[in-house]
Amino acid sequence: MASIKDIAVRAEVSIGTVDRVMHNRGRVSDETKNRVLRIVEELGYRPNIFARNLSLDRVFHFAVLMPRLSQDSGYWRIPANGIDRAGQELTNHRIRLQYFTYDRYSERSFESAFRKSLARKPDGLLIAPVLQSVAARLLAEVPKTLPYVFFDSSIPGTECLSAIGQDSYTSGLLAANLMLTVMHGGGMVAVVRVNPSDFHIEERLRGFLSRIKENPKIVHKLYDVDSHQGESAFSSSVRQILRENPELGGIFVSNAWTHPIAKGIHANGKKRNVCIVGYDLIPKNCRCVESGLVSFLISQRPEMQGYEGIYCLYEHVVLRENVKSKIMVPIDILTRDNLKYYVD
Incomplete structure (x- = not known):
């Protein structure tokens, strides 16, 4: 069954734009509106009425557990950009994000951030499990009703909702x-x-x-x-x-x-x-x-990984749609000749 994300990808718009078209609210150009409605018809999409009503009644909180943004030469700022972008797009859908960062060289720091995130009773977790042994041990404490998504790396044998990353x-x-x-x-x-x-x-x-x-x-x-x-x-x-x-x-x-x-x-x-x-x-x-x-x-497109991780939780928790257990990002090769097409 097609999802609202499938429509957004086909129409080359955000999920927020699809939502405005579907509910006839906000400003959308006639051209965009007609394109979205045509794709809705082509895909045979039917909105989840229960999820729609549910989203009007409550705010959904997603916790993000990842290393401090300055670590690994500032690498973690890149997926954080994607996470923030997804959060901004989903603000009108009552999605709220909270970061719990840890020192990627300290298992104690990871455990502290992990427990703080669970104490907030989030509706979903997005986790970069770079400290694999302590992460695997603590994930056994996650309630069965709490979905969690991995990005950047994965831990085989766990019950994650989805794992996003490169092959x-x-x-x-x-x-x-x-x-x-x-x-x-x-x-x-x-x-x-x-x-x-x-x-x-x-x-x-x-x-x-x-x-x-x-x-x-x-x-x-x-x-x-x-x-x-x-x-x-x-x-x-x-x-x-x-x-x-x-x-x-x-x-x-x-x-x-x-x-x-x-x-x-x-x-x-x-x-x-x-x-x-x-x-x-x-x-x-x-x-x-x-x-x-x-x-x-x-x-490994870390910004895309962070962005996809938040939307994966949104689709599962709010829209009650099925999500892929693995989302593989493309493998890009950068040289002096094509680098300019990948950086701002």
């Missing part, structure tokens, strides 16, 4: 393929695993290594870096990598901490000789791509 294993395969197009003659590749790790980072590494190992001309070595120590830890790791591998040909970085690796390589005079593949369109990484320090960035 991490495939993105690792893709990263390896990109590396091999540059290093077709073979050579040494340093694989940087950024800790603390989680399920989706491990899946990226698994995909990357499985493809790299297929090429007998490629030699690789794994390096672990503790991101809690900041950029200095990456500078130290770069020195170790270059000292141990004078003929280094490539570096794979498992998350958004690509920029200190790239800057360290450049500082040691290796700018043009090393292919660097990393993740995420944070400003520092984008500048490294623009200047040629990073060959490829892979984006």
Whole structure:
């Protein structure tokens, strides 16, 4: 059965605009109104009268549990932008959001934020479960009636309503393929695993290594870096990598901490000789791509993940519609040539 979101996507408008057309309220151009009504007819959509009446009687509260926005080089500000945008669009639907942020290096901080979020008795939870072990333990305490959605990463075996993210294993395969197009003659590749790790980072590494190992001309070595120590830890790791591998040909970085690796390589005079593949369109990484320090960035569309997460809860809790158990976001490859189409 078609949902209000399906109509919005087909009509290229927001869910709020579809709602205004369906209930004949607010300002909508005749052209947009006719397009929405035509798609409603084509899809055979029938509004959920019970959910409509229910939404008029109460306010719905969604709790967002995620790392502090400044952590991981500011990566978490990006999904927060998508979460905020969805919240603004759904304000007239009586949706209210509240953030509960935690220190991604502290299980105690996660547990505190988790318990505070449950104490508010929300109608739904949106969770970035990057501290996997403590998250899995605490999720057993979530009432069966409280739906929760994962974004950025996932925890296999849990009873989440939906998991939103990238096919991490495939993105690792893709990263390896990109590396091999540059290093077709073979050579040494340093694989940087950024800790603390989680399920989706491990899946990226698994995909990357499985493809790299297929090429007998490629030699690789794994390096672990503790991101809690900041950029200095990456500078130290770069020195170790270059000292141990004078003929280094490539570096794979498992998350958004690509920029200190790239800057360290450049500082040691290796700018043009090393292919660097990393993740995420944070400003520092984008500048490294623009200047040629990073060959490829892979984006997991974190803003889209946050946005979809809130709408997933809205559709399930308010509209009483079925939602997908998995929502996979596209895998985008960014280079100097196309970066401008992805950043403001």
